[in-house]
Amino acid sequence: MSDDGGPTNVGTRFDRLPATAAERTVSGRATREAVLAFWANRYGIDRAVFADHSFWERGAGKLWAFRGDIDSPAKVQGLGMTVLRTRQEHWKPTLEATQRFGRHATRNCVRLPQSAAERFLAGRDQSLDWDGDWGYLLVTHELAGDPEPLGVGLYVHGELRSMVPKGRRREL
Amino acid sequence: MSMLERYEPLVDDPERFRAACRRPLPHAVRVNSIKSNIARAETALTDAGVTHERADWHPRLFRLPEDQPGANWPYVHGWLHGQEEVSVLPATVLSPEPGERVWDACAAPGSKTTQLAALMNDTGLVVGTDADVGRIAPLRSNAERLGVTNLAITHEDARNHSLRPFDGTPYDRVLVDVPCSCEGTVRKNSDVLDEWTLDRIEGVSGVQKGILRRAVEVTRDGGTVVYSTCTFAPEENEAVLDFVLGRRSCRLVDFDIPLDHAPGVTEWQGETFDPAVRRAKRIYPHQNDTGGFFCAKLEVTGS
Numbered sequence: 001m002s003d004d005g006g007p008t009n010v011g012t013r014f015d016r017l018p019a020t021a022a023e024r025t026v027s028g029r030a031t032r033e034a035v036l037a038f039w040a041n042r043y044g045i046d047r048a049v050f051a052d053h054s055f056w057e058r059g060a061g062k063l064w065a066f067r068g069d070i071d072s073p074a075k076v077q078g079l080g081m082t083v084l085r086t087r088q089e090h091w092k093p094t095l096e097a098t099q100r101f102g103r104h105a106t107r108n109c110v111r112l113p114q115s116a117a118e119r120f121l122a123g124r125d126q127s128l129d130w131d132g133d134w135g136y137l138l139v140t141h142e143l144a145g146d147p148e149p150l151g152v153g154l155y156v157h158g159e160l161r162s163m164v165p166k167g168r169r170r171e172l
Numbered sequence: 173m174s175m176l177e178r179y180e181p182l183v184d185d186p187e188r189f190r191a192a193c194r195r196p197l198p199h200a201v202r203v204n205s206i207k208s209n210i211a212r213a214e215t216a217l218t219d220a221g222v223t224h225e226r227a228d229w230h231p232r233l234f235r236l237p238e239d240q241p242g243a244n245w246p247y248v249h250g251w252l253h254g255q256e257e258v259s260v261l262p263a264t265v266l267s268p269e270p271g272e273r274v275w276d277a278c279a280a281p282g283s284k285t286t287q288l289a290a291l292m293n294d295t296g297l298v299v300g301t302d303a304d305v306g307r308i309a310p311l312r313s314n315a316e317r318l319g320v321t322n323l324a325i326t327h328e329d330a331r332n333h334s335l336r337p338f339d340g341t342p343y344d345r346v347l348v349d350v351p352c353s354c355e356g357t358v359r360k361n362s363d364v365l366d367e368w369t370l371d372r373i374e375g376v377s378g379v380q381k382g383i384l385r386r387a388v389e390v391t392r393d394g395g396t397v398v399y400s401t402c403t404f405a406p407e408e409n410e411a412v413l414d415f416v417l418g419r420r421s422c423r424l425v426d427f428d429i430p431l432d433h434a435p436g437v438t439e440w441q442g443e444t445f446d447p448a449v450r451r452a453k454r455i456y457p458h459q460n461d462t463g464g465f466f467c468a469k470l471e472v473t474g475s
Contacts, residue, residue, distance in 0.1 A: 052295070053321060065321055066321060066324070067294055067321040067322040068295075068296070068297055068322060070297075070324065070337060070339070071337065071339070074324070074337055075326075075336070075337045076324045076325055076326050076337055077308050077312075077325045077326060077327045078300075078308065078311070078312045078315070078324065078325030079323075079324050079325070080320075080321040080323065080324075081315070081316045081320070081321055082316065096316040096317070096319070099207065099249060099250060099319060100206075100207070100319040100321070121248060143212075143216055143219075143245055143246070143249060144212040144213075144215040144216040144246075145212075145215065146212075148249055150248070150249070168248075168317075170242075170243065170248055172243065172244065172245065172248070
Protein backbone atom coordinates (compact mmCIF):
# COMPACT_ATOMS: atom_id res chain seq x y z
CA MET A 1 0.00 0.00 0.00
CA SER A 2 1.17 3.53 -0.70
CA ASP A 3 0.77 6.57 1.55
CA ASP A 4 -2.62 7.35 0.08
CA GLY A 5 -3.82 3.79 0.66
CA GLY A 6 -3.74 2.73 -3.00
CA PRO A 7 -1.81 -0.16 -4.51
CA THR A 8 1.95 0.24 -5.15
CA ASN A 9 4.06 -0.75 -8.09
CA VAL A 10 5.04 -4.43 -8.23
CA GLY A 11 8.53 -4.27 -9.69
CA THR A 12 8.57 -7.74 -11.20
CA ARG A 13 5.23 -7.49 -12.98
CA PHE A 14 4.10 -5.89 -16.24
CA ASP A 15 1.19 -3.49 -15.60
CA ARG A 16 -0.34 -1.43 -18.40
CA LEU A 17 -0.17 2.33 -17.84
CA PRO A 18 -3.49 4.05 -17.11
CA ALA A 19 -4.72 6.19 -19.99
CA THR A 20 -4.90 9.36 -17.89
CA ALA A 21 -4.29 10.57 -14.34
CA ALA A 22 -8.00 10.16 -13.58
CA GLU A 23 -7.66 6.40 -14.12
CA ARG A 24 -4.46 6.00 -12.12
CA THR A 25 -4.61 3.66 -9.13
CA VAL A 26 -0.88 3.00 -8.55
CA SER A 27 0.81 5.99 -6.98
CA GLY A 28 3.56 7.64 -9.01
CA ARG A 29 2.85 5.64 -12.15
CA ALA A 30 3.19 7.47 -15.45
CA THR A 31 0.14 7.64 -17.71
CA ARG A 32 -0.16 6.95 -21.41
CA GLU A 33 -1.19 10.58 -21.88
CA ALA A 34 1.94 11.81 -20.09
CA VAL A 35 4.19 9.51 -22.11
CA LEU A 36 2.76 10.70 -25.43
CA ALA A 37 3.01 14.32 -24.24
CA PHE A 38 6.63 13.77 -23.21
CA TRP A 39 7.76 12.52 -26.62
CA ALA A 40 5.73 15.20 -28.41
CA ASN A 41 6.76 18.15 -26.24
CA ARG A 42 10.43 17.40 -25.68
CA TYR A 43 11.37 15.77 -29.01
CA GLY A 44 8.55 16.66 -31.39
CA ILE A 45 7.65 13.01 -31.97
CA ASP A 46 4.04 12.90 -33.15
CA ARG A 47 1.60 11.02 -30.93
CA ALA A 48 0.53 8.98 -33.97
CA VAL A 49 3.95 7.25 -34.00
CA PHE A 50 2.87 5.33 -30.88
CA ALA A 51 -0.77 4.79 -31.89
CA ASP A 52 -0.36 1.00 -32.12
CA HIS A 53 1.74 0.64 -28.96
CA SER A 54 0.60 0.02 -25.40
CA PHE A 55 2.85 1.19 -22.54
CA TRP A 56 3.72 -0.86 -19.47
CA GLU A 57 5.64 -0.46 -16.24
CA ARG A 58 7.88 -3.21 -14.93
CA GLY A 59 10.65 -2.27 -12.56
CA ALA A 60 10.45 1.03 -10.70
CA GLY A 61 9.75 3.64 -13.33
CA LYS A 62 10.94 1.49 -16.22
CA LEU A 63 8.46 1.78 -19.10
CA TRP A 64 8.08 -0.65 -22.00
CA ALA A 65 6.39 -0.14 -25.38
CA PHE A 66 4.58 -3.14 -26.85
CA ARG A 67 3.07 -3.19 -30.33
CA GLY A 68 -0.43 -4.44 -29.60
CA ASP A 69 -2.03 -5.22 -26.27
CA ILE A 70 -2.60 -8.15 -23.89
CA ASP A 71 -4.34 -8.50 -20.52
CA SER A 72 -2.83 -6.58 -17.61
CA PRO A 73 -1.06 -7.56 -15.43
CA ALA A 74 0.81 -9.58 -18.05
CA LYS A 75 2.42 -12.81 -16.87
CA VAL A 76 5.42 -12.54 -19.19
CA GLN A 77 9.15 -11.85 -18.85
CA GLY A 78 9.44 -9.35 -21.67
CA LEU A 79 6.99 -7.11 -23.50
CA GLY A 80 8.27 -5.12 -26.45
CA MET A 81 11.20 -2.87 -25.53
CA THR A 82 12.18 -0.57 -22.68
CA VAL A 83 11.59 2.98 -23.84
CA LEU A 84 11.68 5.38 -20.91
CA ARG A 85 12.86 5.75 -17.31
CA THR A 86 10.25 7.61 -15.21
CA ARG A 87 9.69 8.18 -11.47
CA GLN A 88 12.50 10.73 -11.58
CA GLU A 89 12.51 14.48 -12.20
CA HIS A 90 13.73 14.27 -15.78
CA TRP A 91 12.45 11.31 -17.76
CA LYS A 92 15.17 9.55 -19.72
CA PRO A 93 14.63 7.82 -23.07
CA THR A 94 16.48 4.55 -23.68
CA LEU A 95 19.01 3.99 -26.43
CA GLU A 96 16.67 1.37 -27.91
CA ALA A 97 13.72 3.77 -28.10
CA THR A 98 15.96 6.44 -29.60
CA GLN A 99 17.14 4.08 -32.33
CA ARG A 100 13.62 2.75 -33.01
CA PHE A 101 11.55 5.97 -32.85
CA GLY A 102 14.12 8.80 -32.88
CA ARG A 103 13.91 9.37 -36.61
CA HIS A 104 10.55 11.07 -35.99
CA ALA A 105 12.14 13.62 -33.63
CA THR A 106 12.32 17.28 -34.68
CA ARG A 107 13.97 18.94 -31.66
CA ASN A 108 16.47 18.32 -28.88
CA CYS A 109 18.46 16.22 -31.33
CA VAL A 110 22.15 16.78 -31.76
CA ARG A 111 24.08 15.53 -34.77
CA LEU A 112 27.66 14.49 -34.05
CA PRO A 113 30.49 14.28 -36.55
CA GLN A 114 31.92 10.78 -36.94
CA SER A 115 34.83 11.05 -34.50
CA ALA A 116 32.55 12.50 -31.82
CA ALA A 117 29.99 9.73 -32.48
CA GLU A 118 32.75 7.17 -31.91
CA ARG A 119 33.65 8.80 -28.57
CA PHE A 120 29.96 8.86 -27.60
CA LEU A 121 29.52 5.17 -28.49
CA ALA A 122 32.59 4.28 -26.42
CA GLY A 123 30.86 5.87 -23.40
CA ARG A 124 33.11 8.94 -23.17
CA ASP A 125 31.92 12.44 -22.28
CA GLN A 126 32.90 15.39 -24.47
CA SER A 127 32.43 19.12 -24.76
CA LEU A 128 29.60 20.21 -27.03
CA ASP A 129 28.77 23.53 -28.59
CA TRP A 130 24.99 23.55 -28.12
CA ASP A 131 22.74 26.51 -27.40
CA GLY A 132 19.50 24.56 -26.91
CA ASP A 133 17.90 22.99 -23.84
CA TRP A 134 19.87 21.23 -21.18
CA GLY A 135 18.98 17.66 -20.32
CA TYR A 136 18.59 14.49 -22.34
CA LEU A 137 19.26 14.93 -26.06
CA LEU A 138 18.83 12.40 -28.85
CA VAL A 139 22.20 11.89 -30.50
CA THR A 140 22.41 11.19 -34.24
CA HIS A 141 25.22 10.76 -36.72
CA GLU A 142 25.44 10.09 -40.44
CA LEU A 143 25.13 6.49 -41.56
CA ALA A 144 24.80 5.42 -45.21
CA GLY A 145 24.27 9.06 -46.19
CA ASP A 146 21.49 10.02 -43.76
CA PRO A 147 21.29 11.04 -40.11
CA GLU A 148 20.55 8.01 -37.92
CA PRO A 149 19.60 8.14 -34.24
CA LEU A 150 22.22 6.45 -32.07
CA GLY A 151 21.45 7.01 -28.40
CA VAL A 152 20.89 9.45 -25.56
CA GLY A 153 23.30 12.02 -24.18
CA LEU A 154 22.91 14.26 -21.14
CA TYR A 155 23.85 17.87 -21.97
CA VAL A 156 24.95 19.94 -18.94
CA HIS A 157 27.54 22.71 -18.47
CA GLY A 158 28.77 22.61 -22.07
CA GLU A 159 29.38 18.87 -21.90
CA LEU A 160 27.63 15.95 -23.59
CA ARG A 161 27.66 12.93 -21.30
CA SER A 162 27.24 9.60 -23.02
CA MET A 163 24.33 7.58 -21.62
CA VAL A 164 25.16 4.54 -23.78
CA PRO A 165 24.65 1.53 -21.46
CA LYS A 166 27.83 -0.43 -20.68
CA GLY A 167 26.67 -3.47 -22.62
CA ARG A 168 26.13 -1.42 -25.78
CA ARG A 169 29.43 0.50 -25.74
CA ARG A 170 31.93 -0.23 -28.48
CA GLU A 171 35.35 1.02 -29.56
CA LEU A 172 35.04 1.25 -33.33
CA MET B 173 32.40 -44.98 -34.45
CA SER B 174 32.76 -41.21 -34.75
CA MET B 175 29.78 -38.92 -35.06
CA LEU B 176 30.45 -38.16 -38.72
CA GLU B 177 30.95 -41.83 -39.69
CA ARG B 178 27.52 -42.56 -38.26
CA TYR B 179 25.86 -40.46 -40.95
CA GLU B 180 28.00 -41.40 -43.93
CA PRO B 181 25.48 -44.05 -45.06
CA LEU B 182 22.91 -41.24 -45.43
CA VAL B 183 24.94 -38.82 -47.56
CA ASP B 184 25.58 -38.94 -51.29
CA ASP B 185 29.30 -38.11 -51.05
CA PRO B 186 30.85 -39.07 -47.69
CA GLU B 187 34.27 -37.73 -48.59
CA ARG B 188 32.98 -34.23 -49.43
CA PHE B 189 30.72 -34.40 -46.36
CA ARG B 190 33.72 -35.14 -44.10
CA ALA B 191 35.87 -32.46 -45.73
CA ALA B 192 33.15 -29.80 -45.46
CA CYS B 193 32.57 -30.59 -41.78
CA ARG B 194 36.25 -29.82 -41.10
CA ARG B 195 36.23 -26.41 -42.83
CA PRO B 196 35.46 -23.41 -40.64
CA LEU B 197 32.33 -21.47 -41.49
CA PRO B 198 32.51 -17.79 -42.50
CA HIS B 199 30.53 -15.29 -40.42
CA ALA B 200 27.25 -14.09 -41.88
CA VAL B 201 24.82 -11.29 -41.06
CA ARG B 202 21.12 -10.83 -41.78
CA VAL B 203 19.81 -7.37 -42.68
CA ASN B 204 17.08 -6.31 -40.23
CA SER B 205 14.20 -4.73 -42.15
CA ILE B 206 12.68 -3.20 -38.98
CA LYS B 207 15.53 -0.69 -38.83
CA SER B 208 17.08 -0.59 -42.29
CA ASN B 209 17.02 -2.06 -45.77
CA ILE B 210 19.41 -4.06 -47.94
CA ALA B 211 20.77 -1.10 -49.92
CA ARG B 212 21.47 1.08 -46.87
CA ALA B 213 23.00 -1.83 -44.93
CA GLU B 214 25.27 -2.63 -47.86
CA THR B 215 26.35 1.02 -48.14
CA ALA B 216 27.06 1.13 -44.39
CA LEU B 217 29.15 -2.05 -44.56
CA THR B 218 31.12 -0.63 -47.48
CA ASP B 219 31.64 2.72 -45.69
CA ALA B 220 32.83 0.81 -42.59
CA GLY B 221 35.36 -1.07 -44.71
CA VAL B 222 33.81 -4.46 -43.93
CA THR B 223 34.36 -6.98 -46.72
CA HIS B 224 31.02 -8.58 -47.52
CA GLU B 225 29.36 -10.67 -50.20
CA ARG B 226 25.66 -11.25 -50.73
CA ALA B 227 24.50 -14.87 -50.36
CA ASP B 228 23.00 -15.90 -53.69
CA TRP B 229 20.05 -17.76 -52.15
CA HIS B 230 18.77 -15.17 -49.67
CA PRO B 231 18.62 -11.42 -50.43
CA ARG B 232 19.04 -10.31 -46.79
CA LEU B 233 22.18 -12.33 -46.06
CA PHE B 234 25.75 -11.12 -46.35
CA ARG B 235 28.83 -13.26 -45.70
CA LEU B 236 31.70 -11.53 -43.91
CA PRO B 237 34.81 -13.50 -44.88
CA GLU B 238 37.23 -11.35 -42.87
CA ASP B 239 35.32 -9.72 -40.03
CA GLN B 240 33.34 -10.42 -36.89
CA PRO B 241 29.71 -9.31 -37.26
CA GLY B 242 29.54 -7.17 -34.10
CA ALA B 243 32.18 -4.46 -34.53
CA ASN B 244 30.78 -1.98 -37.03
CA TRP B 245 28.30 0.91 -37.22
CA PRO B 246 25.40 -0.91 -38.94
CA TYR B 247 25.55 -3.62 -36.24
CA VAL B 248 25.52 -0.99 -33.46
CA HIS B 249 22.33 0.43 -34.97
CA GLY B 250 20.63 -2.95 -35.17
CA TRP B 251 20.63 -2.94 -38.96
CA LEU B 252 22.43 -6.29 -38.90
CA HIS B 253 22.27 -9.45 -36.86
CA GLY B 254 25.03 -12.06 -36.82
CA GLN B 255 23.38 -15.32 -37.75
CA GLU B 256 24.63 -18.55 -39.25
CA GLU B 257 23.63 -18.60 -42.90
CA VAL B 258 21.52 -21.76 -42.98
CA SER B 259 19.68 -20.77 -39.79
CA VAL B 260 17.66 -18.12 -41.63
CA LEU B 261 15.87 -21.01 -43.34
CA PRO B 262 13.16 -22.03 -40.81
CA ALA B 263 11.66 -18.53 -40.39
CA THR B 264 11.73 -18.16 -44.18
CA VAL B 265 9.85 -21.45 -44.54
CA LEU B 266 7.35 -20.49 -41.81
CA SER B 267 6.82 -17.20 -43.68
CA PRO B 268 4.59 -15.35 -41.20
CA GLU B 269 2.42 -12.50 -42.49
CA PRO B 270 2.07 -9.05 -40.88
CA GLY B 271 -0.66 -9.08 -38.23
CA GLU B 272 -0.54 -12.81 -37.49
CA ARG B 273 -0.07 -14.54 -34.12
CA VAL B 274 3.15 -16.52 -34.04
CA TRP B 275 4.87 -18.61 -31.36
CA ASP B 276 8.61 -19.26 -31.29
CA ALA B 277 8.76 -22.23 -28.93
CA CYS B 278 12.53 -22.21 -28.30
CA ALA B 279 13.37 -18.57 -28.86
CA ALA B 280 16.65 -17.62 -27.16
CA PRO B 281 18.96 -16.04 -28.14
CA GLY B 282 16.49 -14.67 -30.67
CA SER B 283 18.05 -14.83 -34.14
CA LYS B 284 15.00 -16.53 -35.59
CA THR B 285 12.54 -14.75 -33.28
CA THR B 286 13.69 -11.36 -34.52
CA GLN B 287 13.62 -12.60 -38.10
CA LEU B 288 9.97 -13.61 -37.61
CA ALA B 289 9.18 -10.16 -36.16
CA ALA B 290 10.87 -8.51 -39.16
CA LEU B 291 8.93 -10.66 -41.64
CA MET B 292 5.77 -9.41 -39.87
CA ASN B 293 6.91 -5.75 -40.09
CA ASP B 294 6.87 -5.70 -36.27
CA THR B 295 3.04 -6.08 -36.25
CA GLY B 296 0.75 -8.81 -34.93
CA LEU B 297 2.16 -10.83 -32.04
CA VAL B 298 5.28 -12.93 -31.60
CA VAL B 299 5.45 -14.94 -28.40
CA GLY B 300 9.02 -16.06 -27.71
CA THR B 301 9.46 -18.82 -25.13
CA ASP B 302 12.58 -20.22 -23.54
CA ALA B 303 13.00 -22.76 -20.77
CA ASP B 304 16.44 -21.49 -19.74
CA VAL B 305 16.18 -18.44 -17.49
CA GLY B 306 19.78 -17.48 -18.26
CA ARG B 307 18.89 -17.08 -21.93
CA ILE B 308 15.95 -14.70 -21.40
CA ALA B 309 18.19 -11.62 -21.00
CA PRO B 310 20.12 -12.25 -24.25
CA LEU B 311 16.81 -12.81 -26.05
CA ARG B 312 15.44 -9.51 -24.73
CA SER B 313 18.67 -7.68 -25.52
CA ASN B 314 18.84 -8.93 -29.13
CA ALA B 315 15.18 -8.08 -29.70
CA GLU B 316 15.68 -4.57 -28.33
CA ARG B 317 18.81 -3.93 -30.39
CA LEU B 318 16.91 -4.99 -33.51
CA GLY B 319 13.99 -2.69 -32.64
CA VAL B 320 11.41 -5.45 -32.15
CA THR B 321 8.30 -4.30 -30.24
CA ASN B 322 5.72 -6.99 -31.12
CA LEU B 323 7.42 -9.63 -28.94
CA ALA B 324 6.17 -11.04 -25.62
CA ILE B 325 8.71 -13.27 -23.86
CA THR B 326 7.73 -16.16 -21.60
CA HIS B 327 10.02 -18.28 -19.43
CA GLU B 328 8.51 -21.76 -19.31
CA ASP B 329 8.93 -25.29 -20.56
CA ALA B 330 7.55 -25.16 -24.11
CA ARG B 331 6.00 -28.61 -23.56
CA ASN B 332 3.58 -26.94 -21.13
CA HIS B 333 3.24 -23.59 -22.92
CA SER B 334 0.27 -21.63 -21.60
CA LEU B 335 -1.96 -19.54 -23.87
CA ARG B 336 -3.52 -17.88 -20.82
CA PRO B 337 -1.61 -14.56 -21.04
CA PHE B 338 -2.70 -14.33 -24.69
CA ASP B 339 -6.49 -14.74 -24.53
CA GLY B 340 -6.22 -18.48 -25.05
CA THR B 341 -6.27 -17.83 -28.79
CA PRO B 342 -4.34 -20.40 -30.87
CA TYR B 343 -1.51 -19.35 -33.16
CA ASP B 344 -1.50 -18.97 -36.93
CA ARG B 345 2.08 -20.24 -37.13
CA VAL B 346 4.61 -21.81 -34.81
CA LEU B 347 8.36 -22.23 -35.14
CA VAL B 348 9.78 -25.26 -33.34
CA ASP B 349 13.53 -24.84 -33.62
CA VAL B 350 14.33 -27.25 -30.81
CA PRO B 351 17.38 -27.69 -28.60
CA CYS B 352 19.35 -30.49 -30.25
CA SER B 353 22.72 -32.23 -30.30
CA CYS B 354 23.92 -29.53 -32.75
CA GLU B 355 25.91 -31.94 -34.92
CA GLY B 356 25.43 -29.64 -37.89
CA THR B 357 27.27 -26.80 -36.13
CA VAL B 358 30.54 -28.74 -36.14
CA ARG B 359 32.07 -26.19 -38.56
CA LYS B 360 31.84 -23.41 -36.01
CA ASN B 361 32.33 -25.51 -32.89
CA SER B 362 34.46 -28.63 -33.19
CA ASP B 363 33.75 -29.49 -29.52
CA VAL B 364 30.55 -31.02 -30.88
CA LEU B 365 32.65 -33.97 -32.06
CA ASP B 366 34.27 -34.55 -28.66
CA GLU B 367 31.13 -34.08 -26.60
CA TRP B 368 28.91 -36.24 -28.79
CA THR B 369 27.22 -39.24 -27.15
CA LEU B 370 24.34 -41.44 -28.22
CA ASP B 371 22.76 -41.03 -24.77
CA ARG B 372 22.50 -37.30 -25.32
CA ILE B 373 20.63 -37.79 -28.59
CA GLU B 374 18.20 -40.19 -26.99
CA GLY B 375 17.65 -37.84 -24.04
CA VAL B 376 16.95 -34.74 -26.09
CA SER B 377 14.69 -36.57 -28.52
CA GLY B 378 11.97 -36.99 -25.85
CA VAL B 379 11.95 -33.24 -25.18
CA GLN B 380 11.74 -32.50 -28.90
CA LYS B 381 8.69 -34.75 -29.27
CA GLY B 382 6.96 -33.03 -26.35
CA ILE B 383 7.61 -29.54 -27.74
CA LEU B 384 6.43 -30.40 -31.26
CA ARG B 385 3.31 -32.04 -29.84
CA ARG B 386 2.48 -28.89 -27.82
CA ALA B 387 3.15 -26.73 -30.90
CA VAL B 388 0.57 -28.64 -32.93
CA GLU B 389 -1.94 -28.38 -30.05
CA VAL B 390 -1.72 -24.58 -29.84
CA THR B 391 -1.92 -23.95 -33.59
CA ARG B 392 -5.29 -23.24 -35.22
CA ASP B 393 -6.75 -25.63 -37.79
CA GLY B 394 -5.13 -24.84 -41.12
CA GLY B 395 -2.17 -23.20 -39.37
CA THR B 396 1.48 -24.00 -40.02
CA VAL B 397 4.21 -25.47 -37.83
CA VAL B 398 7.85 -25.57 -38.92
CA TYR B 399 10.13 -28.05 -37.14
CA SER B 400 13.88 -27.58 -37.43
CA THR B 401 17.17 -28.70 -35.91
CA CYS B 402 20.84 -28.17 -36.65
CA THR B 403 21.59 -31.84 -36.36
CA PHE B 404 21.85 -34.93 -38.56
CA ALA B 405 20.52 -37.62 -36.17
CA PRO B 406 17.26 -39.16 -37.47
CA GLU B 407 16.33 -39.78 -33.81
CA GLU B 408 16.00 -35.96 -33.45
CA ASN B 409 14.47 -35.36 -36.86
CA GLU B 410 12.35 -37.90 -38.72
CA ALA B 411 11.62 -39.91 -35.54
CA VAL B 412 10.19 -36.77 -33.90
CA LEU B 413 7.97 -36.05 -36.92
CA ASP B 414 6.86 -39.70 -37.02
CA PHE B 415 5.88 -39.50 -33.33
CA VAL B 416 3.67 -36.44 -33.83
CA LEU B 417 2.11 -37.61 -37.11
CA GLY B 418 0.83 -40.67 -35.28
CA ARG B 419 -0.67 -38.73 -32.36
CA ARG B 420 -1.92 -35.34 -33.53
CA SER B 421 -4.05 -34.03 -36.40
CA CYS B 422 -1.41 -32.72 -38.73
CA ARG B 423 0.33 -33.60 -41.94
CA LEU B 424 3.69 -32.91 -43.52
CA VAL B 425 3.51 -30.64 -46.56
CA ASP B 426 5.82 -30.07 -49.51
CA PHE B 427 7.80 -26.86 -49.75
CA ASP B 428 10.56 -25.47 -51.92
CA ILE B 429 13.85 -24.04 -50.74
CA PRO B 430 16.60 -22.44 -52.82
CA LEU B 431 19.30 -24.73 -51.35
CA ASP B 432 20.52 -28.16 -52.37
CA HIS B 433 19.20 -30.75 -49.97
CA ALA B 434 18.25 -34.39 -49.50
CA PRO B 435 14.82 -35.72 -48.51
CA GLY B 436 14.04 -36.98 -45.01
CA VAL B 437 14.97 -40.62 -44.42
CA THR B 438 12.29 -43.27 -43.88
CA GLU B 439 14.56 -45.93 -42.37
CA TRP B 440 17.28 -45.70 -39.75
CA GLN B 441 18.98 -48.44 -37.78
CA GLY B 442 16.12 -50.89 -38.08
CA GLU B 443 13.35 -48.35 -37.49
CA THR B 444 10.97 -47.20 -40.20
CA PHE B 445 9.15 -43.88 -40.26
CA ASP B 446 5.96 -42.60 -41.90
CA PRO B 447 6.78 -42.25 -45.63
CA ALA B 448 5.64 -38.60 -45.47
CA VAL B 449 8.88 -37.69 -43.64
CA ARG B 450 10.49 -37.64 -47.10
CA ARG B 451 8.87 -34.19 -47.41
CA ALA B 452 11.33 -32.86 -44.82
CA LYS B 453 14.66 -31.42 -46.01
CA ARG B 454 18.12 -32.52 -44.88
CA ILE B 455 20.86 -30.03 -45.60
CA TYR B 456 24.41 -31.33 -45.39
CA PRO B 457 27.41 -28.99 -45.07
CA HIS B 458 28.98 -30.00 -48.41
CA GLN B 459 25.83 -29.30 -50.43
CA ASN B 460 25.78 -25.50 -50.08
CA ASP B 461 28.93 -24.82 -48.01
CA THR B 462 26.82 -24.07 -44.91
CA GLY B 463 26.23 -25.69 -41.54
CA GLY B 464 24.08 -28.82 -41.38
CA PHE B 465 20.32 -28.42 -40.94
CA PHE B 466 16.97 -30.17 -40.92
CA CYS B 467 13.63 -28.54 -41.67
CA ALA B 468 10.04 -29.81 -42.00
CA LYS B 469 6.75 -28.01 -42.57
CA LEU B 470 3.47 -29.27 -41.07
CA GLU B 471 -0.10 -28.21 -41.58
CA VAL B 472 -2.44 -28.60 -38.63
CA THR B 473 -5.56 -30.30 -39.95
CA GLY B 474 -7.88 -30.27 -36.92
CA SER B 475 -9.76 -33.19 -35.52
